[in-house]
Amino acid sequence: xxxxxxxxxxxxxxxxxxxxxxxxxxxxxxxxxxxxxxxxxxxxxxxxxxxxxxxxxxxxxxxxxxxxxxxxxxxxxxxxxxxxxxxxxxxxxxxxxxxxxxxxxxxxxxxxxxxxxxxxxxxxxxxxxxxxxxxxxxxxxxxxxxxxxxxxxxxxxxxxxxxxxxxxxxxxxxxxxxxxxxxxxxxxxxxxxxxxxxxxxxxxxxxxxxxxxxxxxxxxxxxxxxxxxxxxxxxxxxxxxxxxxxxxxxxxxxxxxxxxxxxxxxxxxxxxxxxxxxxxxxxxxxxxxxxxxxxxxxxxxxxxxxxxxxxxxxxxxxxxxxxxxxxxxxxxxxxxxxxxxxxxxxxxxxxxxxxxxxxxxxxx
Numbered sequence: 001x002x003x004x005x006x007x008x009x010x011x012x013x014x015x016x017x018x019x020x021x022x023x024x025x026x027x028x029x030x031x032x033x034x035x036x037x038x039x040x041x042x043x044x045x046x047x048x049x050x051x052x053x054x055x056x057x058x059x060x061x062x063x064x065x066x067x068x069x070x071x072x073x074x075x076x077x078x079x080x081x082x083x084x085x086x087x088x089x090x091x092x093x094x095x096x097x098x099x100x101x102x103x104x105x106x107x108x109x110x111x112x113x114x115x116x117x118x119x120x121x122x123x124x125x126x127x128x129x130x131x132x133x134x135x136x137x138x139x140x141x142x143x144x145x146x147x148x149x150x151x152x153x154x155x156x157x158x159x160x161x162x163x164x165x166x167x168x169x170x171x172x173x174x175x176x177x178x179x180x181x182x183x184x185x186x187x188x189x190x191x192x193x194x195x196x197x198x199x200x201x202x203x204x205x206x207x208x209x210x211x212x213x214x215x216x217x218x219x220x221x222x223x224x225x226x227x228x229x230x231x232x233x234x235x236x237x238x239x240x241x242x243x244x245x246x247x248x249x250x251x252x253x254x255x256x257x258x259x260x261x262x263x264x265x266x267x268x269x270x271x272x273x274x275x276x277x278x279x280x281x282x283x284x285x286x287x288x289x290x291x292x293x294x295x296x297x298x299x300x301x302x303x304x305x306x307x308x309x310x311x312x313x314x315x316x317x318x319x320x321x322x323x324x325x326x327x328x329x330x331x332x333x334x335x336x337x338x339x340x341x342x343x344x345x346x347x348x349x350x351x352x353x354x355x356x357x358x359x360x361x362x363x364x
Contacts, residue, residue: 056100085154089156099156126262325355
């Protein structure tokens with residue numbers, strides 16, 4: 001078994017760029033499968049879930065290889081999100097496994113719901129959905145108790161480097177691969193950095209006065225190299241700890257919101273009570289949460305993502321049934337004969353029934 005894993009890891013490292021391109025292509029294909037044949041949505045989500053789970057394993061493996069390879073020098077520094085989540089994953093095993101399990105459920109919850117819809121009664125299906133949301137809420141509270149900081153999404157580090165930049169000696173740095181003889185030649189220069197020493201002369205119509213151009217060139221050169229407070233902070237301190245009861249209450253309400261929404265949805269699917277309750281909890285959590293300073297870039301980014309996610313309420317409950325869905329159906333009907341917009345209209349027409357039938361397409 002270990003030899004098979006070692007061979008697969010060797011294949012992955014040697015073909016990391018090709019595998020990454022294949023994953024991206026297949027993931028794009030899953031958007032166009034629904035409506036093409038019977039149970040196409042199940043095939044699409046099964047493929048998407050498999051790709052996401054495999055990508056999570058690949059990211060873990062590549063990150064370990066890069067961390068163990070002293071010759072690797074990233075062209076671009078790791079993102080703040082990656083630094084924070086990786087630091088906690090390396091510091092605390094409970095955080096690492098709780099975050100991975102939470103992300104694994106997130107990747108597979110929709111395909112699980114599709115399978116349940118075909119095999120069990122609606123009552124059992126909705127009970128299973130509530131159970132999944134309960135497990136997710138427990139895992140989020142575990143992460144909250146470990147870090148004592150606002151939760152980030154996703155809670156695991158993401159791949160933030162190009163597999164093409166992996167040095168040839170990466171295989172020897174893997175703890176599960178057989179070591180190979182070190183390469184005598186230096187790492188190849190990436191394609192996007194080649195032949196960049198002799199810039200083309202600028203056109204006369206595009207150049208301003210020499211003085212203004214010189215000032216702009218200096219400013220444009222220095223801004224990307226400027227060190228911010230987040231750049232020098234320890235990775236574990238990129239997000240401030242929750243300090244007041246109000247902060248804890250805001251984060252707890254945000255975590256419980258999906259569980260409360262689906263619990264109310266089971267008992268009363270035809271009223272506005274689940275939607276209004278979930279939206280009220282969202283707004284209460286938003287108003288109670290602290291206002292991070294400008295230097296807390298990672299926390300501000302997370303709160304901005306939460307604010308953008310409120311647009312998903314346009315695809316839920318009575319808002320979807322009475323406002324969003326009629327407008328999308330009218331758009332799809334009007335553009336059905338248009339040369340290019342007809343493709344968009346057909347795409348929307350295929351996805352509308354899925355939003356009606358499955359909870360996890362638009363779940364909070």
